Amino acid sequence: MRRLSLLRYSCALLFAALPVLASDQDAVQYREAVMKTLDEQSAALGEIASDAIPDDNLVVHMEILALTASTALKAFEPKVPGGQAKPQVWANWADFSKRMTDFAQKTAAGAKIAKEQGKDAAVTEIIDYANSCKGCHDTYRQDKK
């Protein structure tokens, strides 16, 4: 584990009595964990959508994406610049939070559609997600240097 090793935290919990205080770095690392999860699950869904990988896990990946999307807005609530988030996230909070809420609702509906209607319907949803991701990233995410 690259950062914030779970084991390291577990050991800290087991062996240290020092209080752990929230910090700006924690807030940035937390939202990066959430957004990287969306990234990795999108990659998995992209591979299944393109038939590069069998679709056994398709519905589960759609459910993971939806659950992760449901955690994302909370991860941006601390107004802490850093990482790839542009300051516009907080300057345009009403728009940003609406987009995140819409994405969570869309992916929850998409997971249900995938479960009930199968792969073709799921792929239509996945393409729609991709457009939502891109629209938000174009406005609110800085490119990596």
Next chain:
Amino acid sequence: MRRLSLLRYSCALLFAALPVLASDQDAVQYREAVMKTLDEQSAALGEIASDAIPDDNLVVHMEILALTASTALKAFEPKVPGGQAKPQVWANWADFSKRMTDFAQKTAAGAKIAKEQGKDAAVTEIIDYANSCKGCHDTYRQDKK
């Protein structure tokens, strides 16, 4: 998105009629997407367990971890060396697959415990996960170079 851009795949689906064939690289990238999701969700849980981040999303992260764990064994079924997976994964498949199955069961039970019993019980589960992760990684995962 670093690899396997969802948008790229979506565009490929929309605009190309070329068949997409499974490849060893696809198999490696898919299992890396699954394992990186476990990594990122473990990091998020580590931050919540250590009180660095509020616990609003605790149960959802436990559920995401459990769902992701349920997809992991399938991701290793193709016997394709590469990435950080040691060849022992497939040489000792009975042991590896038992560990992965146990981890999926353990995390599913842990998500239920977190939902029903709250944070203290969840943290006990998270520490147990960390030991499971480390045990398996010590045997089956190569360090990054």
